[in-house]
Amino acid sequence: MARGKKYANALAKIDRSKRYDFEEAxxxxxxxxxxxxxxxxxxxVVLGVDPRHADQMVRGSVxxxxxxxxxQRVAVFAKGDKAKEAEAAGADYVGAEDxxxxxxxxxxDFDKAVATPDMMPLVGRIGKILGPRGLMPSAKTGTVTWDVAKAVKEIKSGKVDFKVDRAGVVHAPVGKVSFGPQKILENLAAFFDAIIKAKPSGAKGQYIKNITLSTTMGPGIKxxxxxxxxxLEKYGRD
Known part of the structure; x- marks a missing residue:
């Protein structure tokens, strides 16, 4: 893909043979x-796992x-009191069959979906639509739950779901350029804490193999x- 002068200038300032620490990166x-x-x-993040094996799947949220x-625009599949709880918590769309x-x-027209457990047979009808887009509610990421208010509030406050892809890589957003270094570093610490806690029992050898940081338009920094x-010692939460 052709790149412009601004990209080339940014790339020239990065030592491609070096692996930086987080603050430098x-x-x-x-x-x-x-x-x-x-x-x-x-x-x-490239992980030392083989996602083809069930005991090496890495998935979670932070x-x-x-x-x-x-x-994030949140859709909640719920009825009755749970629907009211979702609305009160700030859900953008709430409904069931409709x-x-x-x-x-x-x-x-939404970014995340939440469902109460009793709604899952109904939501399953649209699984082939939601699944490929990463929108299917899941108990593993806390989006199939009776506590819909908590789920909605977490998503609205910056909850990120992550899942290793077929190549053993996990991708995640950790903020915006306007956040400044401190907030980005604290977000990165929270993310890596979650990645480490999600280490599967079947993973052997080096778990975190490669890390690359980038902005939307900028080059990757190793x-x-x-x-x-x-x-984690400097910026992790107590």
Whole structure:
């Protein structure tokens, strides 16, 4: 893919043979962000797992202390009192059969979905629509729950779901350029704490193999996996 002069200038400031610590990488990423919009800051982590084996699947969620910088639109599949709880918690769309019908007709104007357990047989009808888009509610990520109010509030406050892909890589947003270094580093610490806690029993050898940080338009910056320990000590939550 062709790149412009601004990208080339940003790339020239990065030592491609070096693995930076987190503070250096975040500083470089933010200083070299050149887009006219507020770029997202994203992290990609190569894990020493084989997702083809069930006992090596890495999946979970984390509420970033400073959010992602993006307002999430939440749809909740619930009835009765649970529907009222979801509305009170700030859900953007709440419904049952009517919401399922809208999705079947092509409506997908939301970023996350939550459902009460009794709604799952109904939601299952649109699983082939929601699943490929990463919108299917799941108990593993806390989006199939009776406590819909908590689920909605967590998503609105910056909850990020993560799942290892077929290549053994986990991708996640950790904020915006406008956040500044401190907030990005604290978000990264929360994310890596969750990744470590999600380590599967079947994973052998080195778990975190490679880390790359980038902004929406900027080049990737390699980070030393050994720096995770220092990140958690300095910026992790008590």
């Amino acid at each position: 975040v500083k470089l990423a933010l200083e070299n962000a050149y887009a006219k919009f507020d770029e997202s800051v994203d992290v990609a 509420v970033l202390p400073h959010g992602t910088g993006k307002t 919401l399922v019908k809208k999705v079947q007709e092509g409506w997908l 980070i030393d996996p050994a720096a995770v320990k220092d990140l």
